[in-house]
Amino acid sequence: xxxxxxxxxxxxxxxxxxxxxxxxxxxxxxxxxxxxxxxxxxxxxxxxxxxxxxxxxxxxxxxxxxxxxxxxxxxxxxxxxxxxxxxxxxxxxxxxxxxxxxxxxxxxxxxxxxxxxxxxxxxxxxxxxxxxxxxxxxxxxxxxxxxxxxxxxxxxxxxx
Ligand SMILES: [Ca+2]
Numbered sequence: 001x002x003x004x005x006x007x008x009x010x011x012x013x014x015x016x017x018x019x020x021x022x023x024x025x026x027x028x029x030x031x032x033x034x035x036x037x038x039x040x041x042x043x044x045x046x047x048x049x050x051x052x053x054x055x056x057x058x059x060x061x062x063x064x065x066x067x068x069x070x071x072x073x074x075x076x077x078x079x080x081x082x083x084x085x086x087x088x089x090x091x092x093x094x095x096x097x098x099x100x101x102x103x104x105x106x107x108x109x110x111x112x113x114x115x116x117x118x119x120x121x122x123x124x125x126x127x128x129x130x131x132x133x134x135x136x137x138x139x140x141x142x143x144x145x146x147x148x149x150x151x152x153x154x155x156x157x158x159x160x
């Protein structure tokens with residue numbers, strides 16, 4: 001098992017003189033003597049470990065005006081996508097906000113882990129209990145390192 005990996009200190013054209021070349025060759029020889037591997041380190045170029053990267057297909061869903069006595073509206077869907085190179089864990093999913101009881105999750109493919117290039121589909125219907133403007137959020141919690149929580153805004157209006 002090599003103890004480390006390493007690259008050449010400079011590209012060949014960057015060496016200023018024979019002395020620098022000699023020093024560089026000695027450094028390479030010392031690495032090789034240790035059993036190190038010459039060349040890019042594993043994962044180098046990626047910069048870091050692969051991670052999941054959450055993306056929502058929409059920022060908001062607008063159900064428009066809908067009758068209070070109409071039952072559920074036609075549903076609308078959010079595609080929760082993984083644009084990263086590693087699996088994305090979905091840790092929680094909830095409806096929140098002032099009128100969250102008037103929006104309902106009708107359908108959810110439900111994966112707790114989304115593979116790279118995969119997606120989870122969540123479909124929501126609007127069922128206003130009273131007249132007026134309604135607002136809620138669908139929030140997803142994941143292990144995306146820079147977007148722990150993401151939300152879709154849900155709006156609609158209850159009418160007679
Ligand atoms: Ca991200």
